[in-house]
Amino acid sequence: MRLPEREEIFRNHGEQHPLWRVVLLAAGFLLGSLVLGIPALLLFPPPDDDPTAILNLESPTFIASAWAMLTAAVAVVYLLTRRLDRQEWQATGLWLHPGWVREALSGVLLGALMIAAVFVVLTTSDIAGTTPGTHPARALILGVVVLLPMALTEELLFRGYLLRNLAQAWDGRVALILSAVVFALLHLSNPERDALALLNIGLMGVLMGYAYLQSGSLWFPLGLHFGWNFTQGTLLGMPISGLGIPGLVRTHLGLPHSISGGPFGPEASILGTVVMVLGFGYIMRRYGGPASLPRRGSPREERQRAR
Template sequence: MKKFLLVYGKMLITTLTILVLTSIVVNIPSENNLVTKVMFFLEKLLILVPVIVLYRLFEKNNWGLGMKQMNPLSNFSKGALLGLISITISLTISILSVKHMIVLHHINDQLILSLIYFLVVSFLVSLSEEVLFRGYIQGLASFYYNYKVGIVFSTIFFVAMHGLNNGITLFAFLELVLGGIFLGILRAKTNGLWFGIGFHFLWDFIQVGIFGLSLSEQKGISLLSVTFLEDNILLTGGVWGPEASVITTFVLALLLLSIIIRGFISEKNDKLNKLKAAQ
């Protein structure tokens, strides 16, 4: 019980500190678009501050946060490619399943600057969230218990903090649970964060930068503007966006199932190789 309170207490202190710091920034009034964007950057960077401070003070010599791993660029690229393919398939099916309107914006300096902004925002979001949930929270629980408990803890906190957003639905909740477990397994299997950061990065960027979806917090011009002309929440995700659609939930379920099966096959092959070596 003492160990649980220690682990949970550290997680709770970290997340509450983050919520306080970010809420201060969010509630700063501003009608200037540039200031709003800077505040959004600051909000995401503030997520990292309590994590890094508490990790360096109490955990640095015990376990790794996950930023230092073998072949980080390769892991990041593979994760980004998987995120790109997964969300593109999901969004394309969602769009084609309902009546819609698509506008292709002309490529000019304003659009290019906006896409760069979305790239930076998407990277900051993926970096800060993966460091917090899969780096600190999962790493902490994995050290004191095991990696499975770590995945459970990181997923619970991931769902809880995202659940504070408006418009959450059953499928939004399922998407968060499946996504949290999937990213948690990636963290455990790759022994680092960069694969998950890459996946999370392009998963977000494709939505906001290419398709122009889920733009409530991030103002700018996307390559496409997609408008759903019928209110089918199961297929469009409603206020939450296509991430909360039944299609995205199914895609994430397939990804999760595939990584579990691959892990099972890999463990089975390792056991067979050990038996052969023993003979």
């Protein structure tokens, strides 16, 4: 059997193959993050006695880096969508289409309810306890300023471009799983992560990706992503994937860590798995079952209309 030529692997019916676009996405985002991130670090350097401040969500260094990465993500996705994919920006799903506010708020509400359910179970079973937070106004502002660009960057990269292009090479199911795996692997460097944490982050990637494929809109997954993180960290004071942020209250997660998530947060817990499965059930009910996912080879315009 003849091995396919490189041009055959990275081209699809005379166009740039989606895998090649994904490679360019990664390279472009890394380059853009370096170009924009270095000035951000120079303007807001971490303290000499605490170089790990770059991982502190409330540090000026982290905030500047988060906005630099969002700028890089918008720039590279725009350039690739317009120049390489030859599509309008609307193909990403991030535009003010009719019903976008409803989609965004529905996602925020679902994310908030999912993590709030975990919080209720943990606190009523004495696995977790709370103490009052400090500076509530600062916590709320910080939650928006930090968590919104983080959610927007990841959704634009992983759903608005990566998943959309993988669905050109494989059908929706395969593309959905692949993008979720990549999304989970992105969090390998997070502190305190374990296998269950990566599994649950992958499940969250499936939830958000499924909603995106079915609706063609990025607003619901963006709202879900932000609503989960904001409620988890800012409102309830729990770690967000191993990273801490000031909250209105402080939640202390106890043993067993398999139930509470421990220092990583509820994404590393069995309860997190349960609410994600339930959330996926709701999303299928809202948007339709897997049979309606886009198939490989269907025109992009037809898939966009089907969403």
